[in-house]
Amino acid sequence: MPKKYHIHPKATPLELDYIYKFKIVRGENCINCGKCSKVCIYQAHKRSEADPRKMADPNTVVCRNCFRCIQECPRGALEKSLDTGYVNTGGSYWKADMLITLWKQAEDGNVPVSGAGYRGPFTGKGFDSMWTDMSEIVRPTRDGIHGREYISTSVDLGRKLNHLAFGAERQLISKVPDTVDISLPIVFDIPAEKLSSSIKLAMVKAATELNTFAIMLVADITAEFEKHIDNIVPRLAAAEIDANKEIIKKARMVSVEYDDTLLKNFAVIREKIKKISHALLIIRVPAVKEVEYTASKLARDGVEIIHITADYRGQELNSSAGSGSRHLKDIIRSVHQRLVEDKMRDEVTIIASGGIGLAEHVTKSMLCGVDLTAIDLPLMIALGARIYEEREKYLVLPEGLASIPTAVLEQRMINLMSAWHSQILEMMGAMGIREARRLRGESGRAIFFEEIDKDTFGKLF
Amino acid sequence: MKPSTVNIKVAPSRFKHKVPKYKITRSDACINCGTCAKTCPYGVHERVEGHNKVKRPIDYKCIGFECQSKDFYCVAKCPRKALSLSLNPMYETLGDFRWPADMITGTWIMAETGHVPERTDIEYNIGNSGGGFDKLRFKFPAHPKKVNKSDISTEIPLNRRNDGRANVVISTPVYGGGMSFGSVSLPTMVSKAHNAAMWNTFTCTGEGGYPENLQPYNDHVITQIATGLFGVREETIQRVKIIEFKYAQGAKPGLGGHLLGEKNTESVAKMREAVKGTSLFSPFPFHSVYSIEDHKKHIDWVKEINPDALVSVKVSTPNDVDMVAVGSYYAGAHIIHIDGGYGGTGAAPDIAKKNIAMPIEYAITKVHKFLKDEGVRDGITLIASGGIRTAHDLAKAICLGADGVVIGTAELVSLECVRCGNCESGRGCARGIASTDSELADLFNEAWATQRLTNMYNAWNEQLIEILQKFGMHSVKELVGRTDLLKHIDYSHETESL
Numbered sequence: 001m002p003k004k005y006h007i008h009p010k011a012t013p014l015e016l017d018y019i020y021k022f023k024i025v026r027g028e029n030c031i032n033c034g035k036c037s038k039v040c041i042y043q044a045h046k047r048s049e050a051d052p053r054k055m056a057d058p059n060t061v062v063c064r065n066c067f068r069c070i071q072e073c074p075r076g077a078l079e080k081s082l083d084t085g086y087v088n089t090g091g092s093y094w095k096a097d098m099l100i101t102l103w104k105q106a107e108d109g110n111v112p113v114s115g116a117g118y119r120g121p122f123t124g125k126g127f128d129s130m131w132t133d134m135s136e137i138v139r140p141t142r143d144g145i146h147g148r149e150y151i152s153t154s155v156d157l158g159r160k161l162n163h164l165a166f167g168a169e170r171q172l173i174s175k176v177p178d179t180v181d182i183s184l185p186i187v188f189d190i191p192a193e194k195l196s197s198s199i200k201l202a203m204v205k206a207a208t209e210l211n212t213f214a215i216m217l218v219a220d221i222t223a224e225f226e227k228h229i230d231n232i233v234p235r236l237a238a239a240e241i242d243a244n245k246e247i248i249k250k251a252r253m254v255s256v257e258y259d260d261t262l263l264k265n266f267a268v269i270r271e272k273i274k275k276i277s278h279a280l281l282i283i284r285v286p287a288v289k290e291v292e293y294t295a296s297k298l299a300r301d302g303v304e305i306i307h308i309t310a311d312y313r314g315q316e317l318n319s320s321a322g323s324g325s326r327h328l329k330d331i332i333r334s335v336h337q338r339l340v341e342d343k344m345r346d347e348v349t350i351i352a353s354g355g356i357g358l359a360e361h362v363t364k365s366m367l368c369g370v371d372l373t374a375i376d377l378p379l380m381i382a383l384g385a386r387i388y389e390e391r392e393k394y395l396v397l398p399e400g401l402a403s404i405p406t407a408v409l410e411q412r413m414i415n416l417m418s419a420w421h422s423q424i425l426e427m428m429g430a431m432g433i434r435e436a437r438r439l440r441g442e443s444g445r446a447i448f449f450e451e452i453d454k455d456t457f458g459k460l461f
Numbered sequence: 462m463k464p465s466t467v468n469i470k471v472a473p474s475r476f477k478h479k480v481p482k483y484k485i486t487r488s489d490a491c492i493n494c495g496t497c498a499k500t501c502p503y504g505v506h507e508r509v510e511g512h513n514k515v516k517r518p519i520d521y522k523c524i525g526f527e528c529q530s531k532d533f534y535c536v537a538k539c540p541r542k543a544l545s546l547s548l549n550p551m552y553e554t555l556g557d558f559r560w561p562a563d564m565i566t567g568t569w570i571m572a573e574t575g576h577v578p579e580r581t582d583i584e585y586n587i588g589n590s591g592g593g594f595d596k597l598r599f600k601f602p603a604h605p606k607k608v609n610k611s612d613i614s615t616e617i618p619l620n621r622r623n624d625g626r627a628n629v630v631i632s633t634p635v636y637g638g639g640m641s642f643g644s645v646s647l648p649t650m651v652s653k654a655h656n657a658a659m660w661n662t663f664t665c666t667g668e669g670g671y672p673e674n675l676q677p678y679n680d681h682v683i684t685q686i687a688t689g690l691f692g693v694r695e696e697t698i699q700r701v702k703i704i705e706f707k708y709a710q711g712a713k714p715g716l717g718g719h720l721l722g723e724k725n726t727e728s729v730a731k732m733r734e735a736v737k738g739t740s741l742f743s744p745f746p747f748h749s750v751y752s753i754e755d756h757k758k759h760i761d762w763v764k765e766i767n768p769d770a771l772v773s774v775k776v777s778t779p780n781d782v783d784m785v786a787v788g789s790y791y792a793g794a795h796i797i798h799i800d801g802g803y804g805g806t807g808a809a810p811d812i813a814k815k816n817i818a819m820p821i822e823y824a825i826t827k828v829h830k831f832l833k834d835e836g837v838r839d840g841i842t843l844i845a846s847g848g849i850r851t852a853h854d855l856a857k858a859i860c861l862g863a864d865g866v867v868i869g870t871a872e873l874v875s876l877e878c879v880r881c882g883n884c885e886s887g888r889g890c891a892r893g894i895a896s897t898d899s900e901l902a903d904l905f906n907e908a909w910a911t912q913r914l915t916n917m918y919n920a921w922n923e924q925l926i927e928i929l930q931k932f933g934m935h936s937v938k939e940l941v942g943r944t945d946l947l948k949h950i951d952y953s954h955e956t957e958s959l
Binding site: 075076081122136360364423 | 555557560782812827884892
């Protein structure tokens, strides 16, 4: 049996306000009878400490929407509504409910559980237009969720051989390339927003604790980060390689930005890095139209890892808004398909990022064809960041974050990843898949809306 | 048709106030003349003689914007223009895409009165999910065959195998889903069984044992054998007419059950033959079933123990659900019960509810077709659940190919569930429906709950009969698989009409 992978969550409340959904207002006709405090099982209603003859303002942060105070107040004096903070935060992709659930997962590391069935739309865009399969009676593996300690979420990064070659003496003559093994199919992509070094340090330390990586602009890798270089991927432009030899030398992986000249100069750049270190090379490619062409070329040229980055809502970049813009899910499927057709898919590692906001997006991305994902904004939400989409992306970090110890920030990111890890295990257990490596491109274990709808309703109506 | 055992009686809300859809605002311009109190026939306004202010309007009694055309519209009548009407912000906090506030309100009215709402301002048949049932519409013929409502049968047989076992017939093609002892309160569980007896249909124990209080209704109880085998004994299998194997459930397809230690109280532990206070796991899947052949052994075993009972097989909706259904037919099952991914009442990981397994609408279509192609459709009863919210969903499910449906959430909504979703946290259900907390479980009695359920079943049955009448049919059996009577608004170019 492989060594078990454990993440250690720890309840870590952040003493900062976050978004809450409901707001209750006590009307002037309240007679301070205290009925609400008796019927509320969540202690939203209490008597005022200063003057116990009066009721205090409702503590609606704890409200779970049971309607009992509303329905039982003898005077009908209580009114509930959606809180304006809830209504105004987020957008069409990063919905306020998503922010709240990520925040809660960061508090305790638990899998979100609720009763009364699913409450969302039937289907949606992007990742919401697919379901994952499960196995009922006949299943590929028999471990289900209760062999979950032995479901492995490890993936490896690097170039792999298409086949092994043997010499006349039956000796192995292929040189097996180095790979890097991480325990979660997730790496951290430190966002471009201006962040304090305490937040970046927390991200790096959390990545270290989780046995994964943080991708970080090379300029940000100051002395205090160097001792964590084993879990940092320096990110730089090809022109910056010479100036950063010392860091590249120590790194296990290096991420180089793609640009128009890169394809032409690829061999030179690779040689240059090879001379400096053994680091695996990631080419960070924006998810523009025809990115599959770029991926195919890079794979042919021998690149080890391709990192495809969509925008923060998982949309294709530089495309005119509207119909032409693909979602990350479809970009991944297309890139994967292209590399399969080129008979090179098994040789390269693909990372996808942009719009990965929930644990389910990780599993679904992998089913669509990537080896692993990179995340940024969920880690910020774990720290209480709010995202606004209108008119443009706007990330607001809470005031007072500077005074929170790095260890707390780190633990909250670990908690979030613990919750995601458990959720990925739930999905894999249901699918009967024990190895995260086997999720890649396993579209037979996915149910795509367009396909099933066409296959059933399309034939009838 | 409703059995003679069914009595419809008004069963009002247990709470003082209902959840209002509209809001009447009274401004400072009010001079306390009392015109509004005199004009409103619904009692929204109340003026007490001697008080210097008219009371705050009772919003939930207001019928809303359709009142604008009435000559008693308070806003128009007020001499000082002090009143205004708007949607109540509170209403937005009730419900969700699948169960919008109108659908919950409509179900409450059915449970209270036994009939569909008279109000025309609430859409109680279609949700806002934007897919599946919510996009399907009936194509009623302009000139249907004339059929009297009293001649329309809603009965369905559950044994279609002709294997000499009991010919169980239910009076309405709906029965109650499995909710285990421990997950819902005893009054909830017993009232479900009592109602099933009145309606000559069934309810299910869920996994977790067979409480004594259910024994008066043995003929209307399905006992469940689930993967943990909790509470399964020979006598529980022998006392019922239907036994259900639960392979999986829609709320958490592919995942096991987990009863938290703190919910495993003395009585729960006794029922489950377990140690009090320990967490109880129902593994996934049956560790004794590796194939359809093993599945047959299970069914043979239970048929041996109870030679007269029918066997139901409950599965969720993976891609190969159609194959599982055919396998279950050959293994000897009488009922294949498919539970779609969007349903369920019990606590489940959100990630499972949303993402794992397909919605029931697709699964019914696939399974019905596959059973038909295999030539065995007439030998098995196909029951659908997991997202059947309304009488229209029921009729649509039957058109897609089901014989009948199982409901869970709709029953709980009848008992005034608000779908807050906090069934499991802390002390459990704040409204006493899904709680074993001694204080909370006492919030209503069984008689009230039974009446609410009976009323809701009646309103559904009336709607089903009306649909059958509009199609000119004599029996609900004629509706099975009639997809030609449905249209999908994404695929039809006709304009939207109900």
